[in-house]
Amino acid sequence: MDDFLRAAEQLFSEKGYGQTAMEDIARLAEYGTGTIYRYFESKEALYGELLERKMAAYLEHLVAQYEAETTPRGKLRALLHGKVDFFARNREFMRIFVKEFVPECSTMAAALTPEARELRGRCLALLRDTIEAGIRSGDFRAMDPDLAVAAISGLGNELLLHCIRDLDGEGLGEAEGFMMAFIESGLASGDRP
Amino acid sequence: MDDFLRAAEQLFSEKGYGQTAMEDIARLAEYGTGTIYRYFESKEALYGELLERKMAAYLEHLVAQYEAETTPRGKLRALLHGKVDFFARNREFMRIFVKEFVPECSTMAAALTPEARELRGRCLALLRDTIEAGIRSGDFRAMDPDLAVAAISGLGNELLLHCIRDLDGEGLGEAEGFMMAFIESGLASGDRP
Amino acid sequence: MDDFLRAAEQLFSEKGYGQTAMEDIARLAEYGTGTIYRYFESKEALYGELLERKMAAYLEHLVAQYEAETTPRGKLRALLHGKVDFFARNREFMRIFVKEFVPECSTMAAALTPEARELRGRCLALLRDTIEAGIRSGDFRAMDPDLAVAAISGLGNELLLHCIRDLDGEGLGEAEGFMMAFIESGLASGDRP
Amino acid sequence: MDDFLRAAEQLFSEKGYGQTAMEDIARLAEYGTGTIYRYFESKEALYGELLERKMAAYLEHLVAQYEAETTPRGKLRALLHGKVDFFARNREFMRIFVKEFVPECSTMAAALTPEARELRGRCLALLRDTIEAGIRSGDFRAMDPDLAVAAISGLGNELLLHCIRDLDGEGLGEAEGFMMAFIESGLASGDRP
DNA sequence: TATGAATGAGAGTTCATTCAT
DNA sequence: GATGAATGAACTCTCATTCAT
Missing domain, CATH: 1.10.357.10 (Tetracycline Repressor, domain 2)
Structure with missing residues (x-):
C-alpha cells in the first residue's frame, strides 16, 4: 500500500494528476493494475x-x-x-x-x-x-x-x-x-x- | 477567434483545463465544434x-x-x-x-x-x-x-x-x-x- | 439512433444484457463505439x-x-x-x-x-x-x-x-x-x- | 460446500447472478475466496x-x-x-x-x-x-x-x-x-x- | 467557411480466477 | 485444506480530432 503511495507521489509530482494513469502507478510499484483497487477505492x-x-x-x-x-x-x-x-x-x-x-x-x-x-x-x-x-x-x-x-x-x-x-x-x-x-x-x- | 479565446478563458478558469471539453468551448462561443480547429491546431x-x-x-x-x-x-x-x-x-x-x-x-x-x-x-x-x-x-x-x-x-x-x-x-x-x-x-x- | 436500438434489441435478445458489450452493439450497427454515447447516456x-x-x-x-x-x-x-x-x-x-x-x-x-x-x-x-x-x-x-x-x-x-x-x-x-x-x-x- | 450453496442461493436470489461476486459468496459463507474453488470449478x-x-x-x-x-x-x-x-x-x-x-x-x-x-x-x-x-x-x-x-x-x-x-x-x-x-x-x- | 456526427484510442474500474503461503 | 492478495482481461465511458457536407 505504501508502495502505491510512493509511486503515486513520484508520478503525480512529475507528470501531474491528469497525466498519470493508474496503470503507470501500478507498473512503477511493480504490481498489477487491479491490485491498487484492493487498497484504494479510486484514483x-x-x-x-x-x-x-x-x-x-x-x-x-x-x-x-x-x-x-x-x-x-x-x-x-x-x-x-x-x-x-x-x-x-x-x-x-x-x-x-x-x-x-x-x-x-x-x-x-x-x-x-x-x-x-x-x-x-x-x-x-x-x-x-x-x-x-x-x-x-x-x-x-x-x-x-x-x-x-x-x-x-x-x-x-x-x-x-x-x-x-x-x-x-x-x-x-x-x-x-x-x-x-x-x-x-x-x-x-x-x-x- | 476572439470568441473562442473568451469562452476558453472563462471555462478553463471555472473548471480547469482537463475538465473543459472543446465542445463546451464551442457551444459557449456559439460555433460548431469543428470550427475551433480552423483557428487553433489543438486544445x-x-x-x-x-x-x-x-x-x-x-x-x-x-x-x-x-x-x-x-x-x-x-x-x-x-x-x-x-x-x-x-x-x-x-x-x-x-x-x-x-x-x-x-x-x-x-x-x-x-x-x-x-x-x-x-x-x-x-x-x-x-x-x-x-x-x-x-x-x-x-x-x-x-x-x-x-x-x-x-x-x-x-x-x-x-x-x-x-x-x-x-x-x-x-x-x-x-x-x-x-x-x-x-x-x-x-x-x-x-x-x- | 434507430440503428443502435435495432442492434441492441437483437443482441440483448440473443445474448442477454450482461453478455452484450457496447462494442458489439456498435459493430453490428456499423458505427464506432463512441458514437452510441452521442445518442444514449449509458448502456x-x-x-x-x-x-x-x-x-x-x-x-x-x-x-x-x-x-x-x-x-x-x-x-x-x-x-x-x-x-x-x-x-x-x-x-x-x-x-x-x-x-x-x-x-x-x-x-x-x-x-x-x-x-x-x-x-x-x-x-x-x-x-x-x-x-x-x-x-x-x-x-x-x-x-x-x-x-x-x-x-x-x-x-x-x-x-x-x-x-x-x-x-x-x-x-x-x-x-x-x-x-x-x-x-x-x-x-x-x-x-x- | 453446503455453506457456499446456501450463500449463493441467497445472494443470487437477492441481487442476481451478474451482480453477485464470488467474494460476496465466500464472505457470507464465512470462508476465504479461494476456498470456493476447492469445491466448484467456476462461478x-x-x-x-x-x-x-x-x-x-x-x-x-x-x-x-x-x-x-x-x-x-x-x-x-x-x-x-x-x-x-x-x-x-x-x-x-x-x-x-x-x-x-x-x-x-x-x-x-x-x-x-x-x-x-x-x-x-x-x-x-x-x-x-x-x-x-x-x-x-x-x-x-x-x-x-x-x-x-x-x-x-x-x-x-x-x-x-x-x-x-x-x-x-x-x-x-x-x-x-x-x-x-x-x-x-x-x-x-x-x-x- | 462552418459544421457536428463520427471516431477510436485511452482511461478508470471490476472481478473471476490463481497460487504461494 | 484454507486463504486472500494479486492479477489482467474485459468492460463502460470520454473526448480531442477529423472530414464529408
Whole structure:
C-alpha cells in the first residue's frame, strides 16, 4: 500500500494528476493494475490519501518545532524553518503541495478531502496564531492577520519552488535566511531601538 | 477567434483545463465544434494562444506603468500596482495565471509555449531590474535579486488570490497597501533617516 | 439512433444484457463505439429507451384492438389476440419482454425506468379492467382480478415462448385458439344455458 | 460446500447472478475466496450445482405427491399443490427458478447444465403424462398436451411470483384455490353432468 | 467557411480466477 | 485444506480530432 503511495507521489509530482494513469502507478510499484483497487477505492481516493498523509506529516513536523518556542518571533522562525526543512526532504511533494494548497490549482475534479482541508487549515492556523500573538505583544505591527498569512505562505512557497526547481535544491540555506529577514522586516513594528 | 479565446478563458478558469471539453468551448462561443480547429491546431494550442495573449497584455500593462517612473521605489510601486490593477480586471485569468506562472502547477501535458515563457521572463525581468537598480542606488539592501523576485511574486500572487477567492474581490485596496508596505520593509536598506 | 436500438434489441435478445458489450452493439450497427454515447447516456439508458419504445408500441397495439370491442369477452379476445399478434411480429423482443415484465428476471442493476413501469402498468390495467367489467356483467365468475391478471399473463407469455422457442414460430394460430379457450373456461361463470 | 450453496442461493436470489461476486459468496459463507474453488470449478459450475440440487429436490417433492394419487385429476392437484408447497418453503429459489425454467431469462453465458435440463424435463413430463392420461380417460378435453403444459407452468409461476413478490407470501392458499379452479376449468371436457 | 456526427484510442474500474503461503 | 492478495482481461465511458457536407 505504501508502495502505491510512493509511486503515486513520484508520478503525480512529475507528470501531474491528469497525466498519470493508474496503470503507470501500478507498473512503477511493480504490481498489477487491479491490485491498487484492493487498497484504494479510486484514483481520487488514492490522491486524497496521499495528500492527507503528507499534510499530516507536515503538520506534525511544524507543531514539533513550534511548541518548543515561546515567543512570537521564535515561533515564526520555527514555522519558517520547519517549512524549509520539511520540503527540503519532501521535494516531490512540494510540487503537489503548491497545487493543492492553492485550491485554484487543483486538478482533481473533486477538491481536497475534508480531512486534508482540516489539516491545511491547522497548518495555516499555527501561523495566524503566531502573528496575532506577535501583534498583541508589540513584536509585530498592527495588520490584518489573514493578509499576513497569505503573504508569508505565498512568499515561502515560491522561494522554495525557486530553489528546488531552478537551483536543484541548492541554496536552501541562503533562501531560508533571506526569507526570515524579509518576513521579519515585513512584520516588524515601526518601533526601532 | 476572439470568441473562442473568451469562452476558453472563462471555462478553463471555472473548471480547469482537463475538465473543459472543446465542445463546451464551442457551444459557449456559439460555433460548431469543428470550427475551433480552423483557428487553433489543438486544445493545447488554444490554451497556449490564450496564455500568450494575456501575458502580452499583462506585460504591456506593466511596462506602461513602469516606464512612467524613474526611481527604483517608484518603479517597484508601479509594478505592484500594475499587478493588482491588471488582475482586478482579469480575475478569471488570475486563476489560470497562477497555475501557469508556477510551472509545477501546469495541467497541460506540454508546458508553456516558448513565446509565453519569454513573456513571463520579461515580466519578471522588470522586477529584477528594478531590484538591482534599487540595490545599486542604496534604496534596497544587498540581496540575491532572484530570491527577491521569487518572494515578491509569490507573495503578490497569494495575496491577490486571497482577495479574489475568499473576499470576492473586496479589499483589494487594503491588500495592495499591505503588500506595498510589507515588500518595501522587506527590501529596505537598514539605513533609516 | 434507430440503428443502435435495432442492434441492441437483437443482441440483448440473443445474448442477454450482461453478455452484450457496447462494442458489439456498435459493430453490428456499423458505427464506432463512441458514437452510441452521442445518442444514449449509458448502456442502461439505451436498454431503457429500447424497453420504453417497445412497451409503448405494444400498449398502442393493444389499445387499438381493445377499443374496437364493447363486451368484456370481446375485449378479452382483443387483448389476447393483440398479444399474440404483436409478439409474432416482435419475436426478438418477446425474449426481452418476459425478462422485464417479470421483475425478478431483470438483469439490469437498475430496474425498469418509471416510464416503462407506467407502460407496463397500463398494459396490465387493460386486462384488469376487462376482467372486472366481465365480473360485473356476469360474463365471468367472481374472482380476485389481480390473480386473474397474473394467471393470464403468465399463461400467455409461456405459451408464446413455447411457440417461438420450441416451434420456431409455428403453431401460433393453434396456440391462440388454445389460449382463448383455456382462459375463457377459466374465467367463465358457472351459469350455462 | 453446503455453506457456499446456501450463500449463493441467497445472494443470487437477492441481487442476481451478474451482480453477485464470488467474494460476496465466500464472505457470507464465512470462508476465504479461494476456498470456493476447492469445491466448484467456476462461478457457473456453482450456479449449475445449485440449480441441479434444487431441481432434484423439487422433482422429488413432486414425485412423492404425485405417486400417492391414481386419477388424472388427483395427480394434477398433487402436482399443483406440490408446486405451491415447495415454493412456499423455497421462496428465494423461486426467483432463480423462474429465470432458469424459462431459458430465455437465463443470465448465465452458458445455459442450464444437461443434468438440470433433464430434471426440468422430468418435472414437466409428470404434468404432461398426467394431462395425456386425463385426455385418454375423458377427464380432460382433447388438446395438445405441450400447449397445456406450457400454459399451466406459466400460469402457476406467475401466480406464485405475484403472491411472493407483491403479497409477501400472503394469500398463497387463496391463490392455490384460484389456480386449481382456473386450470381445471381450462382442461375440463365439455361434458357436464 | 462552418459544421457536428463520427471516431477510436485511452482511461478508470471490476472481478473471476490463481497460487504461494 | 484454507486463504486472500494479486492479477489482467474485459468492460463502460470520454473526448480531442477529423472530414464529408
